[in-house]
Amino acid sequence: MLLSDHLIILPILLPLATGALLLLFDERRRVLKALISAVSVLMLAIVAVALLRLADADTGTPTTGVYLLGNWPAPFGIVLVLDRLSALMLTLTAMLACASLFYSLARWHKSGPHFHTLFQFLLMGLNGAFLTGDLFNLFVFFEVLLAASYGLVLHGSGTLRVRAGLHYIVINLAGASLFLIGVSLIYGVTGTLNMADLAVRIPAVPEENRMLLEAGGAILGVAFLVKAGMWPLSFWLPTAYMAAAAPVAAIFVILSKVGVYIILRLSLLLFGAGAGASSGFGEQWLLFGGMATIAFGAIGVLASQAMGRLAGFSILVSSGTLLAAIGLAEIEVTSGALFYMVSSTLTISAFFLLIELVERAQDPAADILAVTREAYGDDLDDEEEEEEVGVAIPATLAILGICFAGCGLLLAGMPPLSGFIAKFALLTAMMNPEGFGAGGVIPAMIWALVALLILSGLSAMIAMTRAGIRTFWAPIEGTVPRVLLIEIVPVAFLLLLCLAITVQGGPVMRYMEATARSLHAPENYIRDVLSAPRMPAPAREAHQ
Template sequence: MEAAGHLIVMPIVLPLAAGAFLLLLDERRHVIKAVISIMSTLALMVVAIALLGSADNATASSGAATNSVYLLGNWPAPFGIVLVLDRLSALMLVLTSVLALASLAFSLARWHKAGPHFHTLFQLLLMGLNGAFLTGDLFNLFVFFEVLLAASYGLVLHGSGPLRVKAGLHYIAVNLAASSLFLIGVSLIYGVTGTLNMADLAQRIPAVPAQDRMLLEAGAAVLGIAFLVKAGMWPLGFWLPGAYSAAAAPVAAIFVILTKVGFYVLLRLSLLLFGVDAGATAGFGDAWLLFGGMATIAFGAIGVLASQAVSRLAGFSILVSSGTLLAAIGMADARVTAGALFYMVSSTLTIGAFFLLIELVERVQDPAANVLSVTMEAYSDDTQEDVADEEVGVAIPGTLAVLGICFAACGLLLAGLPPLSGFVGKFALLTAMVRPEPVADGVVVAGSTWVLVALLILSGLCALIATMRAGMQIFWAPIEGTVPRVLLLEIAPVAFLLTLCLVIAVQGGQIMRYMEATAQALHSPSGYVRDVLSAQPTPGPNAPSDK
């Protein structure tokens, strides 16, 4: 606590203050609003990196998992609201701030002027995300969940247009239903246990009487469905590709982290409340997550292959990523969890960059030209050879070359091929699955694990085929295309995210060490429970001192 201090609350207060101040400014003052929003997001990233270092150093110095607990009302848990900083929450804060900075910078080219209160909604979205990652209480998780959803409703409709409005209304309806399920699940859990503090729940759940266990599991299942809708598990994620592909490019990019909220909460609660120490309810829901995750990977891979629009390809890629992470939770293995966390960081940055890049590459050809190129490919038009002969030796414009390199990098990352971080994440996952520890004679890898391994490999192959097909239609199609006008402010965020993926691959050993320590702490949650419940309020100025 001494290391982080009041810095823990800053990821919530900073975007809240910035969003409230931006609301007071005239909507026509675009430059001032953009400067304030960028400065707030930059400060948020600095704070998140500082908190990540604090969480890492606290554990390294003590030799055991140490969590920083912030008592908002200066009331001890479980009576007051608490924020908890551990390795996982710090990781999510950094990932959110990095993706937010890239998305916000991209929006300054034109998108932030396409509708009212863009920057206010963006900052409130960051506030809700950061609060969801830091809170140690289910009811406050619901509050922050509603804040981020309310902001996302405005952002998904940003820029208007009939397609965006239609997809946005579907998005709103589905998420309102998920919010209702969230509240029902929380109510059932509170009715059985009498508390909503996560650490206190971890202590009380093993002692729940047998006659109340079914009600507890029903509440947990309803709560889980709410987050599975957000994570996009099949068949609950039918809305996701359409909504994300219709959203504005910077909005779709920051929305990639929204699916990780579902993953984060499911990972946190499954190991904290239904881990090995949960008694009769230990392992509740693991099998559903494993098989549901595999079904989501299969559905997403088929959607990737079937997508003609590149934006829908990116939307289905999110489902493949979500399915992989959900299946990893279901395996309930610390080494698999560590690989899943590495994969989560890589896939989030990759798909965020892909959504930003899609708007730029779609300027190369009109949609009609794309349809025509597919038709010519299908019917083997003879004019292709003539056009190809005429264009021998024609130089590729610099803009197209840069876009092509970025597109190829996204394809390698989505497919999980070397040398970028997508390969490292998938390799860590597959290694943990097929080489369980401790290694001993008679240890047999389960059949479901081999199915998951096959799905991961096949989904990468599908992504490779789909991105190669899309790349050829965009960059190599023999139809006259135009060289798009791309601003440095637009390509720089894409290059920034892809460079981070390269850095993650180069520093894979150090990052995997962090992920393994995070996974070990999650699978042994006694330290989390101890630190939260033992946190003491700060004495007031008139409190008696010990002499």
């Protein structure tokens, strides 16, 4: 077996080994722990890019990489599956991890114990959730990432952070319980938890058991919709993300996309066109729930006075757009939604990092709207007095203003950046009469969704313009914040990634279209997983 054949499992083993290794060092050796963690994340990014190239290899027919743990064939053994979608999510996670971790090295990693260990275990859970090919191990990795996120959301100090963190823990524990109930019902009806095997067995489920199957699917869907933040299950998200430390909130942006990823994967694999009587199950709920989430998020964006809450509600707009696109179940819409997911995730993550830098220039005593001081705790001044790593950058306000303007353009979907390309691709696909029109007439719900997408962009533009004027043009205090190079580089890195996918819009969209086609026609995925060959046993030498 070649070394390249083991690349699929490295995104799980690398953070697992790193997190375990970091437990051997106490908190006084922060420099060494930071160095080990940074090297691990950089290696993870290299592996993720290599897997992305592997998944996009031009072999003539779509192929799926399958890794059999313990050399047990599917559906009996544990399998890891690499396709274009999972490779995309691994790469996106690695990019956010690099930005968040290096940003935290300025001071945030010193604000509480075991930050690097929790960060690595969070990456392990995320990568495992994207790679696993069965629901049981999806539950295992889901619990790993949740357990790590509980520690990270409470990282630091402050009354608001503790309160919001406890709410976050309770909500996600409830979601995990629903996950387990849904998985149990599905297993009781089908007798398997392997995703590919489920896709084969669901069409043959007897009619008297179909209600239990769909009940299990619905409960499982609710568990992930809580994580994705669909209205009305999203009441906890803006406050929790606003209260979290800046690098934690930045990496947490991908957590909402875990729910979206699993819903996209399972809805098309288990309840797609080949699911028999259960074909299309839940699509209408996703469509209308996504539209309601867009409306709720847009209203929240307009009503938000603190930039942290603005970013939190922007996550809801992003999740609602993706859920509505999944509910439409069209290849062109799915490809546009995948492009939008990458652009919005990078943008909101950069915005969370930028907020903490921008708000250093504000005087919380003079500005009653700067509520994020409570999120950082009463000992913020003490934290600022600690020794920080790095060199302060010149022309601070100019650089922060440019980054803020970039975030505003991306969130609003204004040309010429990737946010505009993503929304243009979505709107073009929705306005295609061949996909949705009956006799060339586009349904009213499509017009309503188009209007919501346009209005959500308008609300983001208004809110960002208002926040920019208050922060940069008419500040109450003229204080210039001290921003370190190690803090602004991660923000610029994420925004430059958005610029890169803008410049390379053609190749990126081609990848998204290929990903969408494979998701809507999962026959190759099912065949490759269930027919993955075991590795031959090593030859034994005869002893005569």
